[in-house]
Amino acid sequence: MKLELSRRDLFLAGGGAVAGIALSPVPWKLLDDLSIWTQQPPTPTPRPAGPLAFRFTSCALCPAACGLKARCFGAQPVGFAAVPGHPASDGGLCPLGLTAHHLATHPLRATHTERVSGGKRERIDRTTAVAALSAALAACGRDPKRSLAVVDGRPGRSLSRTYRALAAATGGFYVTPPAAGAAHSLEALAKRFDGGALALGVDFSKACRVVSFGTPVLTDAGTPGLLARLRAESRRRPAAERIEVIQVEATRGRTAALADRYVPIAPGTEAAFALGLAHVLLDEKLADAAFLEARTTGLADFASLAARFAPALVEQKTGVPAGVVTALARDLAAHRPALVLGGDPAAASLSGETEAAIAALNLLLGAPFGALAMRGQAPREADGDATLAATTSLDAFPDGSVGLLLVDATVAEGLVPWERLERVLATDALVVSFSPFRAGLGEKATLLIPGPAPLEESIELEGPADAPFATLAFAPALLSPPKDLALPEGILHDAAEAAGLPLPSPVAGSRLAALLAAKRGRLYDPVAASFVATGDVADTNALGELFARGACWVDDATTEPKGRFALLRDGEAPRLLEAALGAPSALPASLASLPRVAVSAAPPSLLLTKLTRETALFNAPAAATARA
């Protein structure tokens, strides 16, 4: 039998097939898949680089030195969490630290030595860099008008010793940036002590009142979130035990907005205001008489100075109503311990006179050795002083006298502005930066010898200078640096040798040995979430292993030294009077839009545009509104 197919049959079969397929899942599933295939995002979801693991380290992006808990897949960190209980930060962390793992691949990261000549940036090899550096070093040794200057943002490291040795060998200068913000005003207070070198740190947990002259205590100063947390915790305690923050500043910043009280003052009149508070304290006998009697000198002279600053005069100078001045002074006296801080780390430091007034206020309130705790220093290896240059400041040498400027990677442009550095340079000076970024001071260098990026090297990291206890960590690296990265210390040694300036080799582990030998303090092991006494650690190997796990050493409490604070130093009174009564000079406000960027030597991760562009959180500070 022959099968004859007509066109009609074909149409019927075709139509039936179409209907049948349409009733099956096939076309719909294909359609489903098509829409998925055509809509793949241009960036694919990455595969894990290895098994999930948690590692601990510390963040070195700003002086706060917070503990970090890294969530890693294989060797790649993909995110961070805070470490509650960490001696340096106790759970503090900020957006900079949370994006630290982006910096190694930041678009501005440099991985090769570069030279800027004729306005153009060109890559050079290690040999050329060493040669250029050694030539400049040799020239420094010969010509006193073209000295070497080194700026080191984190003194006390073994690299710091190399810098100091170089400076000593060439008759140059070793500079560390001045303490910033509150640390600077605390230094000013500590310098008044006649009982030996003193370091003071702020212990907010002991304070009942915190008066801040422009220091962003609730946001960007010190450990992130610390005071905000302590204050919130205190609010559920009886009224007498609650911490209150009084912010005194001309422009209402974020801390002023969050403070319990905001006192707007005319710009540059902090000294007058502080002396006004001092006046009320002395006049109404509210000052800490016992402390003044036992621990200060020059009370009579100071009292006669403060007598000039009646609230009415203070109102005239600062714009703060006299009633507010009186009420505040009484409140501080009634709610001790009270402490006073001044200075925004991201802006210019307060004048010496203002800091003198703030120091005096702290003394009247009896703050030192209470809320302003005495603290020690993390043990260091012996200096070998004679061979190393002493620390000095930029003001110690004349403008135009530096032929070779070495800027360490740890120097933040916000703390040492380029304009200030430029002044010390002689013509055709060589500016070398060891920053891994073509940003900030790294961008200004004529010779860029990039070191490892954040998280690529183990960092010897001391905690903030104004913390109540000294801390030290050897923050382990989480990433591997690029293979052919030339380390600054190696290049410096080679260049020095070529210039005929042999440097002592760094002794590995000498700081660990010094730490063990000091037998002080405890180590926080973040993996075990517990402390171990330094005395219980067997040897430097065991200590090294602890640090490699992300441990942090914290000092013990220090015994109070004998001595007195000078309320007024020699010749200070007339200067202070003139500054407080004279025409005020406004300090330039901080221009940083993101917190802590100004005090960080690294550029912020590009992800932080989410904060600057996609939120309203970081706009220009609002105009001052009265609320005292």
Add this chain to the structure above:
Amino acid sequence: MHTQKHTTSLPAHRYTLVVDLDRCTGCGACGTACAVENNIPPAADKATERTGTVWMRVQEAAAGDGPATFVPIPCQQCDHPPCVDVCPQRAIEYDPRTGIVAQIPVRCLGCRYCMVACPYHTRSFNWWTPEWPEGMKSTLNPDVSIRTRGVVEKCNFCVQRLQAARAKASAAGQAEIDPADYVPACVEACPSRALSFGDAADENGEVARLAKDPESFRLLAGLGTGPKVLYRSSDPAVRERLSRTGVTRG
């Protein structure tokens, strides 16, 4: 009411975020940690506060001359979510086991009706194609899928961490997860510990206790959405102002 039947009974777990407004300083650490954990891209060149992709929005609740209050507002993970009911494709799912409202980006049409329905405005639309600088791509979190342009996304209480905690528990032969293994990224990052997280269904837990505390309140409670974000403030004026439904002044 036009709701799905399974939202009338409460789920087995009710994961809840607790926000202590006394502590929040608006530092942005929570939003940053969220962006790092959930593969949210850096801002596009022309992105603004209103067009950016931000899952954990921190807004200043200004009160004239008074102290500022910063309010972190993630997705409120409502028990009666207005968004689930309105999505034409069922691209939003309310999980009856956990109470988490999950967004399904591969099913989302990008019609944005859910964004109109949400009174808390916690949803973001991808107005641009998400893009990362080349170097940042290796730092992305492999646990969270990348979304395309033209879809809506929002906070999901880091549900990928819940999944990881469940995998860990089942590998160890345990029926329930260890609560310490399931902590959203924002909670882990907050430096002033303003954020805490827990299961409100656990009657002996901290969250259940705080929910009954007079200092706790929820946003827009009058609308009946049943949000699972609990706000706390020791200041009665803040509580009164923020717990209102709607704005009573111009």
Add this chain to the structure above:
Amino acid sequence: MDDTLIGRGLRRTSLPRFLLWLVPWAALLALGLYAVYLCFAIGLNQTNMDNRFAFGLWIYLDLTVIALGAGAFFTGFLLYILKKKELKAVINSAVVIGFICYSGAVGILMVDVGQPLRAWFTFWHPNVHSMLAEVTFCLTLYLSVLAIEYAPLVLKNRRLKEVPGLLVLEHQLHKVMVVFAGIGTLLSFFHQGSLGGLYGVLRGNPFAFREHIGIWPTTFFLFILSAAAVGPSFILLTTWLVGKVSRKRLVSPEVFQTLAKISGWLLLVYVVLKGIDSLVWINSTSPKTGVQVSSFYAHPPFGTWVLFAEVVLLGLVPAALLLSRRVRARTGLLVLAAAMACAGIVLNRYVMTIQTLALPSLPFDSFLSYSPSWQETAAFLAVLGYGVLLYSISFRWLNLFPEERELATKG
């Protein structure tokens, strides 16, 4: 030149002049298509919509043109189901306008969504609780119905009629037109209503949320009623406009009277029901959530004058005008009344889409403003250009107004 395409007994302008008339509308369409291309290629960041104003000009216009295009279904309902024979004069034009409005709306909707290739997901994973799912289903089905209703018009073209197969097809379609009119009415009922339901179900937005009757909020019914009320007015308006532009008499005066009366009565009923609904909203629905209605009108420029304008000035007043014999006797006033009725519905859709989103919801939110980008405006104008193009071509080559020939010979 194209005389064989133009219906017998109908006079149309010369082809070159006609093409010249098309040029600006084609230009608008081209510009709009470019804007649409930008939105597809670069993304919806080309618009001024944002995470707070997630719906903007396009959704507002979608709702408006669909309400205005309701004349299509409603005229069909009146003609085929209620047997109002005089409306035969405008049914073809109404269908074309309806087709333009709906196809334009669907086109804009495809640009408005972030992932248009996933549009079919609504059919594959439908959410039966979602008003937008209902809108999608009914809109696509109704657009198909409109296409089927449009087909006979095209097939009746002088030249196409000469093809036997097409003639037979047209005849078959004509027989089932009642069925399609019925289906169209049903579908329109639902989608006009669910467009209102889109906002009425928003539990999170006390400004938009209304009490429910069954599973539908009152805005569901109010939208249907307002669309039915404005449909005939819009037909009246467009017919008059086309007559003016073409300088021809297209329909006999009774048609306008019928349209105006129907529109007037429906508008009156709508205004009364809207008034009742508003009172319930003001006194019960909104206060139950803790929000007083007065707070919605505390943000300039949206004062209570908006509600007054919508319900009274552009609602009650045009209803009264349309019902007044004396107004209906004068074409100028009649057209004004119809325009006012349309304006009232346009304002109502604006209030539902734009004012809803502008109002703050959280106690620390602020009132927001939004204005469309040029791309959004251009895309909308493209729909206008497309509409005028399609209508002009239909008017020229199809018999949109059956009475035109008769009126032309009468002289």
